[in-house]
Amino acid sequence: MSDPHDPHNPVLVPALHGIMAEFQQPDDLVAAVRKAREAGYTRMDGYSPYPVGEIADELGFPRSEIGAIMFIGGLCGATFGFLMQTWITVYDYPISIGGRPFWSWPMFVPITWALLVLTASLSGVFGLLALCGLPQPYHPVFNVPQFARASRDRFFLVIESADPTFGDGSGVKAFLATLNPDSIAEVPE
Amino acid sequence: MATVTEPAQGHIPREIFPPHPEGLLGGNHDTVTLGDKIADVVIGDRTPRAWWGFFFLGFMLLQGLVVGLTYLFYAGVGIWGINQPVAWGLAIVNFVWWIGIGHAGTLISAILLLMHQKWRTSINRFAEAMTLFAVSCAGIFPLVHMGRPWVGYWIFPFPNNMAVWPQPRSPLMWDAFAVSTYLTVSLVFWYVGLIPDLAILRDRAKNKLQRIVYGMLALGWRGSAYHWRRYEKLYLLLAGLGTPLVFSVHTIVSFDFAVAIVPLWHATIFPPFFVAGAIFSGFAMVVWLAVPLRHFYGMKDFITMKHLELCAKVMIATGLLVSFGYFCELWMGWYSHSEYEWSTTYQRIWEGPYWWSYWALITTNTIIPQLLWIKRIRTNETLLFLIAGSVHIGMWFERYVIIITLSRDHTPGAWGRYAPTEWDYAIMMGSVGLFITLFCLFIKFLPMISITEMREFLPHRQGGRDGHAVMENAK
Secondary structure, three states, X not given: OOOOOOOOOOOOOOOEEEEEEEEOOHHHHHHHHHHHHHOOOOOEEEEOOOOOHHHHHHOOOOOOOHHHHHHHHHHHHHHHXXXXXXXHHHHHOOOOXXXXXXXXXXXXXXHHHHHHHHHHHHHHHHHXXXXXXXXXXXXXXXXXXXXXXXXXXXXXXXXXXOOOOOOOOHHHHHHHHOOOOOEEEEEEO | OOOOOOOOOOOOOOOOOOOOOOOOOOOOOOHHHXXXXXXXXXXXXXXXXXXXXHHHHHHHXXXXXXXXXXXXXXXXXXXXXXXXXXXXXXXXXXXXXXXXXXXXXXXXXXXXXXXXXXXXHHHHHHHHHHHHHHHHHHHHHHHHHOOXXXXXXXXXXXXXXXXXXXXXXXXXXXXXXXXXXXXXXXXXXXXXXXXXXXXXXXXXXXXXXXXXXXXXHHOOOOOEXXXXXXXXXXXXXXXXXXXXXXXXXXHHHHHHHHOOOOOOOXXXXXXXXXXXXXXXXXXXXXXXXXXXXHHHHOHHHOXXXXXXXXXXXXXXXXXXXXXXXXXXXXXXXXXXXXXXXXXXXHXXXXXXXXXXXXXXXXXHHHHHHHHHHOHHHHOOHHHXXXXXXXXXXXXXXXXXXXXXXXHOOOOHHHOOOOOOOHHHHHHHHHHHHHHHHHHHHHHHHOOOOOHHHHHHHOOHXXXXXXXXXXXXXXX
């Protein structure tokens, strides 16, 4: 490859998103991520056709944010539901039914509960989409032909160019080669 | 996004794997053959002849709904057999019947997930689809039963210039919230589960249309470890919320009856009795769907006899719970020393005009399912299918018996009779048609079994993780 920075002979080479290594087994990918972390790489991602929790553990993402989001969402929904029913039956539209108290709060439980579940679930789903940046019509990893098997039977490690030690990527390639991957590929941006 | 080329096509597993220790998997599959087998139903060009038969049947029946509802909107609910005192007729019977069927999908998916039951993996996807379609069928009935369905949204509280609000102390408003929440949560649970599978379909698409449609639905899912971590947590929490939701929704449906003071309706047994009945009928429907999928789509490797047997065992347990409910109703009628309770009970089982429906219920729901105790019967596909059919009939009669109680009220002056008209039956069969049609379309366009979860469920040697993911990875 010619030098893209040569001012006399400019060649347009797309910027790199990172370097990708392909593995056959989930455990190989887990081991590769561990070694990459130990080698000092910080900006990387693992791709697998089905969830393998150890990859995220090794990447240093031991706990997701979804629980907190759903808890807050559910709390908001339940509070809103309860206060709405109180507002309707006590303040805005009180109806005496056989002299029963207007603020008959046990009767508010079903709707409060339904709204808790509804808002917690929806905040979890939209939280997932927002945190993962989905929907995302384009992502550089799909530029690599081998990556079509990421939804089939192969496991991939990408060390991203955003990593401070990435440089021109040659060091990363040399490092990935020590992990015995099936293939190594540049991921154009 | 690239299409998979050789050598992955025509892939065969590199060795003969030992049989699955729990009998939950047949054939010789690794992650690739498993994914291909399920995805090819959707991506491939071949549609089984039987699919067209079922689709045609469903679509024909659906016309009953189209014509029935059109005439209903024109003429009003007077075209049905309802009148005083039986003001709730087949529409409410069908509503409760469908929503009961709709509960097993979320139950299989959510409760069995929380309980580490690996056998859920093969059946959760189409059971969740069953839930969605059954709840959609159910939702039609209370809406059209309102008489003026175009103002159906009045059941929801919203600021309006009439300065009125619906009544939050009424089970009818609870019902609206419970059923619409259930439909929404079931839909997102189903869709979240589908996203990785849609990405598989996108990557395997055979033409541009498939690539665009599945690509858009997959939202650009790429299987990143960060995404999986959040995804697993969300899936677990949705299951955790879905489980109590199933119980609460059918409890609230039972409150529609139990909060009234009609003899035999005003009973504390109703919520647990209704929930058990819902699970009972739902598993019967899972059997009814699983058997054709095994037969016409060759899914016997994934939906094994073991799965059917486990469904049968759940049916025995819930069937006994339901039968206990029938006994409790009789017992409370006698033991309450209430003249009305006992008189209504006696009319229900012997003296009234609808005594036969009570015995149809007992026969189909309590007596016939006892055959499932015998292993030779519950592991026989045909007999299991027939017994599940008996449960469908029984669960329908259960709600019919409850509704028809209205014909015998506290005073003989208020007694009356009820007979459904042809429009009742047209709309009922139409809802069956809607269900069949939607389910056929689901089978044709979406993977009927979760490819991602099945891959994860495969034993280590076959390329999976032995089905340990969700509970241990969801953090």
